[in-house]
Amino acid sequence: MSDGSASNQPTVDDVMAVLRGVIDPELGTDIVELGMARGAVVNPDGLVEVTVALTTAGCPLRAQIQRDVRSRVGGLPGVEKVKIHWSELTQEEKASAMAKARFNVAQNAPDTAVPPTAKVVMVASGKGGVGKSTVTVNLAAELARRGMRVGVMDADIWGYSVPRMLGVEGRLAGAEDEKKIVPNEKQVGDGTLEVVSMGFLVDREETALMWRGLILNRAVQHFLEDVRWGPVDYLLIDMPPGTGDVQMGIAKMLPQAEMVVVTTPARSAQKVATRVASMGRSNYLRIAGVIENMSAFVAPDGASYEIFGQGGGQELADELDVPLLGQVPIDAAVAPGGDEGAPVVLEDAPGPAGDALRTIADRLLEEIPPVDMASCTARIFEAAEEALAKLDIVSS
Numbered sequence: 001m002s003d004g005s006a007s008n009q010p011t012v013d014d015v016m017a018v019l020r021g022v023i024d025p026e027l028g029t030d031i032v033e034l035g036m037a038r039g040a041v042v043n044p045d046g047l048v049e050v051t052v053a054l055t056t057a058g059c060p061l062r063a064q065i066q067r068d069v070r071s072r073v074g075g076l077p078g079v080e081k082v083k084i085h086w087s088e089l090t091q092e093e094k095a096s097a098m099a100k101a102r103f104n105v106a107q108n109a110p111d112t113a114v115p116p117t118a119k120v121v122m123v124a125s126g127k128g129g130v131g132k133s134t135v136t137v138n139l140a141a142e143l144a145r146r147g148m149r150v151g152v153m154d155a156d157i158w159g160y161s162v163p164r165m166l167g168v169e170g171r172l173a174g175a176e177d178e179k180k181i182v183p184n185e186k187q188v189g190d191g192t193l194e195v196v197s198m199g200f201l202v203d204r205e206e207t208a209l210m211w212r213g214l215i216l217n218r219a220v221q222h223f224l225e226d227v228r229w230g231p232v233d234y235l236l237i238d239m240p241p242g243t244g245d246v247q248m249g250i251a252k253m254l255p256q257a258e259m260v261v262v263t264t265p266a267r268s269a270q271k272v273a274t275r276v277a278s279m280g281r282s283n284y285l286r287i288a289g290v291i292e293n294m295s296a297f298v299a300p301d302g303a304s305y306e307i308f309g310q311g312g313g314q315e316l317a318d319e320l321d322v323p324l325l326g327q328v329p330i331d332a333a334v335a336p337g338g339d340e341g342a343p344v345v346l347e348d349a350p351g352p353a354g355d356a357l358r359t360i361a362d363r364l365l366e367e368i369p370p371v372d373m374a375s376c377t378a379r380i381f382e383a384a385e386e387a388l389a390k391l392d393i394v395s396s
Helices: 012-019 062-074 091-107 132-145 162-166 213-225 245-253 267-282 312-320 334-339 351-367 377-390
Strands: 037-042 047-054 081-088 119-124 149-154 184-188 191-197 234-238 258-263 286-298 324-330
Touching: 012 037, 012 047, 012 062, 047 062, 062 081, 119 132, 119 245, 119 267, 132 149, 132 162, 132 184, 132 191, 132 234, 132 286, 132 334, 132 351, 149 162, 162 191, 162 334, 213 245, 245 267, 258 267, 258 312, 267 286, 267 312, 286 312, 286 351, 312 324, 324 351
Parallel strands: 047 081, 119 234, 119 258, 149 191, 149 234, 258 286, 286 324
Antiparallel strands: 037 047, 184 191
């Protein structure tokens, strides 16, 4: 260390510069860019005081951040001692830090064929049997019914069920003008569904796919890279249950995606669902909300029976600090609708489950609004060029 003279001391800018080498292990971005490094004070006696705000006061990674700060700042000429003052980010600052981390990860994301303007929604669950696919196909159908173009990617490679539930048949074909897979399409109201599933590539629906992690990942990678997705407003991904290789692979390829977690009222399902949310956040995905399925059985006389317990969805939403997008009751019309390729939201009188899913679609549009290209600079220039062309004016 130096003699601590003022001429040999670092400046505050020097301290903040070396702090850019301290990476938050969870968010993968330096603590200065994330706003976690609040500032520094350089004292005449060689003591440097640094204020660091954590995402949570009890952050388990605090020790590692502390070591890195002490090591980097302590290595500056003229520094005799490093003292760290700890604080906590506000909710607004946490949101800002997460947005910065997601942006940085997105810059290094592998290329996909998903349009950059598409809102990607991963519909995930901690375990199977909670109705995740039912929720996915009904939300997709409802968005299409409202006039949107919606992509549906059945990433549940082992348990593919989307083709039957949406009533879409046929093998996937290739585009004649390029080496791309063309999704199967279905018109719903004024909108369109573009559907890709392993179910379109096997000879029989009963065929079992006995593939392991690397092959499964490659199949999903093809769905993202080699499918000619149209100008979809939304891409809904029916995720495999749990937190395996496929889920992490998709998360890394689509860091811009949002995640919706489906659970049931049971406490056991809620605890398992927490894990998939944790996986999403570890990959810098935003958890847009929770959907509680099978909330209660509604009898024809209107009486409600909470067969699978109560409160799991709200408790999960509270734990994750995200909104509960809705609760879908048990409805006898849901199962036959799925078997016949007729999602309940498309019925003229949808019933309790269909009504709930339509309301959830409203909430989803609020939480993840579609991109308004009309307000984008690129679209404004495009419109201007079209107007100039009509006037036979050549722009420079």
